Amino acid sequence: MNKTELKEFLDAKVVQYNNPKFLESDPLQIPHLFTKKEDVEISAFLTATIAWGNRKSIINNAQSLMQLLDNAPYDFVLKHTKNDLESFNGFVHRTFNAEDLKYFIKSLRNIYESHGGLEQVFASHGETRSMQNAISLFKKTFFEIPHPTRTTKHVSDPNKGSAAKRINMFLRWMVRDNLTGVDFGLWKKIQPSQLSCPLDVHSGNVARKLGLLKRKQNDAKALAELDTNLRLLDPNDPVKYDFALFGLGVFEKF
Template sequence: MPKNLKKRSQEEIKKLKPFLDEWVERIEKPDYIDSDPVLFMHAFNKKEDRLLAGFFAATMAWGRRDVVIRKVRDFLNRMDNRPTDFITNFSDRDAKRFDGFKHRTFKPVDMKWLTKILQTILLDYGSFEDFWEACYQKAGQQERPLMAIFHEDFFALQPDTPRRTFKHVSNAEKKSSCKRLYLYLRWAIRQNSAVDLGLMNFMSPSELMIPLDVHVARQARKLGLLGRTYNDWWAVQELTESLNLLDPKDPAKYDYALFGLGVAENGLPEKFVINSI
């Protein structure tokens, strides 16, 4: 990748709005759901089940989407597809349900401790959203990134959690893009979407950061929306700032456009490319 990428001016970025809005409309449709891990939030009727199933789906959203869907389905089957009841009543002897489970670097021990932490959240806070809201308020008071507070307070609930499990929940203060956590919040926060469910309202969609993966970042750099060459927390901030110029009330919707451009057969039209990568 070139070290010096071109970055569009604010006025030039705004000129991309019709093109990117068209791609949002093309991709953000109900038929998107069945091929994406967000389907597990749509698979349940109760809000808490949706939030918990969605958290596992987003946390495991690593690699090919069809593989992720298969692994998440396997995991939820081990919970009898009753995530709230299973997590609330979980005991160490239930951990045998996770024996043999594997996805990427996720192992049974990780699923056990993630479940134990979520159980503590439900028992201590009453709901997953209430925990998120507490983290959000604390982040504002301390002027720190939300995902740094979430990571810190999440694992503080179960101090015996093995260190290996910490890597499965990102931390913005460790330079992570926090892609999977912001993917989860996109699902749970955005309103009036054919895909995202708008289940939580502790923060505004205007505050969402872009879920940055390698494919989204590649399209953003080609378009000149992102000049940073590393896919880290600073790149997330830079790209989200660019997308705020297009829609300050809902910048995360452009995740659909950048994703769609990445998988399109014809790719990004040459007239929009200012960085060849």
């Protein structure tokens, strides 16, 4: 199909999947449990961090994680004691374990106390057409306090070749508008035009079948190629096509 037909096809798929029914089987339902900005962004960041593997398992473990945080993530992050963190012992999602989670909570407190919060850290390094360098610099900030070496693998770095799927997904959740009740539109210092599509095996395979991506690996170079092509379809909100690519891959086995 030509560019016009492709855009019409993908725009229709965005409408089909960008609606509250999408939340029924998606980890994004977890931050929708909260209303306070900081609760939403912390729960979203932690949920996105463990968002790989079986989606039902992701949702169940994210729910358990919120219970460990007394269902008040921001309050817990700011006021937790060392003893409070002991309740995390036994938590595990694939390779993300209690040691990683304890550090994440400590680092989040540092980010809110010393850097003005998650939005400020990302927004202060955002570039006009991309958040990828900002993600890399976010990782430096996130690990600026003493940390277990093993935990660094749980935050991706685009400048080291990663497509940073989970952080790009988290940014989509925070930045894109809430007009359909799916994403939150909470962060005003970053524009949707700066975002990149969360690139994984599903969106990557569909993008290749549609001619939006030629590179075979799902890495930073592939993300840049996909970014370029999605911006041709909608320069103001290219990442909306995540709904189309993901929906076609996961629900329609396109």
